[in-house]
Structure formats: C-alpha cells, structure tokens
Amino acid sequence: MSGDQARQQIPVAHEVSGRAELAALMRPAIPSLVEWIVREVWQAVPVYARHGRVTRHGVECAVVLFVDLVEDPLAPRERLYETCRRLGAGEAYEGRTLDDLQAAYRVGTRAGWRWIMRLGRRQRLSSAVMARLAEMLFGYADDLARMSIRGHREAEAELGGTRAGLRRRLLRLITGPVAPTDAVVAELATAAGWPVPGEVAAVVLEAPVEPCWGPEVLADLEPPQPCLVVPAPADARFLAALDVRVAVGPPVAPSASAQSLRWARTTLRLVGEGALPDVPVTWCAKHLTTLWLLCDPALADQVGRQELAPLAGFPDRTRRRLSETLLSWLENGGNSEKIAVDLSVHPQTVRYRVRQLKEAFGERLEDAETRFAMQAALRASALRLPDLSP
Secondary structure, X not given: OOHHHHHHOOOOOOOOOOHHHHHHHHHHHHHHHHHHHXXXXXXXXHHHHHHHHHHHXXXXXXXXXXXXXXXXXXXXXXXHHHHHHHHHHHHHHOOOOOHHHHHHHHHHHHHXXXXXXXXXXXXXXXXXXXXXXXXXXXXHHHHHHHHHHHHHHHHHHHHHHHHHHHHHHHHHHHOOOOOOOHHHHHHHHHHHOXXXXXXXXXXXXXXXXXXXXXXOOEEEOOOOOOEEEEEOXXXXXXXXXXXXXXXEOOOEOHHHHHHHHHHHHHHHHHHHHOOOOOOOEEEHHHOHHHHHHHOOHHXXXXXXXXXXXXXXXXXXXXXXXXXXXHHHHHHOOOOHHHHXXXXXXXXXXXXHHHHHHHHHHHHHHHXXXXXXXXXXHHHHHHHHOOOOOO
C-alpha cells in the first residue's frame, strides 16, 4: 500500500483532548501503516524483502505497541522487546553486523513520523501534542534499537563459545562418509562463521600445531591425524609455516572434501612408507598416478599376483631382474638398445632376459590389455619397494 493510501485511512475528527482519544484515531490506520512501513523498509534494505514474514511481524508489533503506549505509557513492552532482541541475535547468528537492521529502524521511524505529521495536520493537533508524539516516537525507536543491540551482543558472546564446536562439526560433516548437500553446508557454514569458498583442499598434518589461521580455515586438531580444510588453491607459504610434515589433497567442491582428505591421508602414508619423497609439503596433485596405483595395496597385490604369475617360479634375484626388464621392455616398446641404457646392462643381456620373459609369458605379451595391466602392476611394485635392486 502506498503512502497516499495510508494517509487516506486517517480519519478527520474533532479536536483531540486526551490519550485514549488520540490512540482511537490512530488504531484504524494500523494495518495500512504497517504495509506502508514494510514496503519502505524492503525498498531501502532489500535483504529484508527475502524475509517478508519476519519483517511484517516485527513492524506490526512495533506499531501496535506504539499506539498502546500513546494511550497508556505503562503498557507492557516485554513481548516487543524480546522480538527486537531476537532480531539482533538473528543478525549475529547469520554472521552480519547490525547495519541493515539499524537502517530498517531508521526507515521505519521516518515513515512513522511522516504519518504522524499528516495525522496532526488533518486533526489540527496542537504543537504540544505533536512535540509529545515526536518525543515518544524517537525515544521508542531508540529503545527498540537498544534491545536489538543487546540481542546481537548476547548472540556474539554465545557464538564465541560455540563457534569453535560448530566449525569442527562442519569440518566433520563435509569430510564424512556421506556428502552433504550445498544447502546444508551453507546453513551450517553461516552458523559457524565460515565463508564458503568455491573450492577447498584438505591438508593432513603429521602432528597437531598451534592455530595460526583466520576464519577461512576449518581445523580438527584432534589426534591421531589432525587436518585442515583450506580454500583452494592452498597457500604454500602458509603450509610451510606450519612447521610439520603435511600432505595437501587435490582441490574439490566443499561438499566433496572427504575425497580430498582421503587422498591427502594416503599421500602422507606413502611419504612415511618411502614411496614418495620426504619433503615438508607434499602436493597430491603432483603424484596422482602414484596415488592411483597405490591407493589400495591389497588390490595392487592381487593384480600383481595375477598378471605377473609366470615370474613366481624364478628365484628371488632372477625374478627382480626379470621384473625390471619387463617394465623397461613395456615402457620402451621392446627396443633392446633403449632397455640396455635404461638398465645399464649390455644389449646381449637384455636379449637373453627378453627370451626368458617370452618363454614364461608366451602370447600374453602380445595382448595390449594384458601389457597395460602388467605395466601397472610393475609400477606399483617398484613404487612400494623402491630400495630393491637387482
């Protein structure tokens, strides 16, 4: 409803002589005044247009109580004060300041005063009555704002104690076995004060560290394997400053953090086993093939036993030499000269070993799919046992 329509609801009456009579003049226009103030607030502070029911309820409570106070200054205010306190707390819980809410109060107060001035002109209210109404309105608006400030401060104090727990809960949710929806992540992130990035990377730490990061980092420092979730791409300087060995998972969507964490944990394990270089920061993205080959050691063993079964009959030393020769033969397309350089042996030695391999494997060496499986099994074995030499 427009301001003109709200104005038309103001009845023309005789000279006003008391509080009850003044309140009686105002009550019929309450519904139209509420609609007008709501629209003014929505236009000036668009964020509240998305929460229309809450805005309208708050404005209606405020207008009705103001008219009650015009009639009786001792009218109970507790219900409205609680509403204002909750509005302020709600801003804190959503991670916002009071700027929008205070702007809404100012807009509503100005709209209310314009309506009162029109009432005064039509009813020919005295300057004394208008002065009293102005004092009441602006003092009333200050009271409401103070209650919202109180609610905001109380909520911030509460969040200060619970936010750390909410952030751990959020981290465990996004790294858990069931991927959460984006809506669930957004809701909990708001409560936890975590600005949701487009992509994240999980970071696994060898040992707990003292927190030295901002709100953009989620952390769970509980043993045995503390971890972080950081915005991607991860800051190399920040990771180095942690001063412990870490592994950084590949970038993923926040709801898929569990995948990044799984790869980061596998990477740190492989570093500890010697399959990957021992450096302060290991980036999964640089070792994806190794991770793929070694992500499931038991499965890799099964593939090796199946695809390399013909080598099982040779003595250990011979088996290791034939294994490395077979891998080089697969990688170099059977070129004896290249294999000899690769293995630092004479080409004649290569040809002798290749004959042994062909006798052992037969036609399987001619099958492309079998060769691929053999190469994968041999690579996995070489990565897991890098110290073995022929």
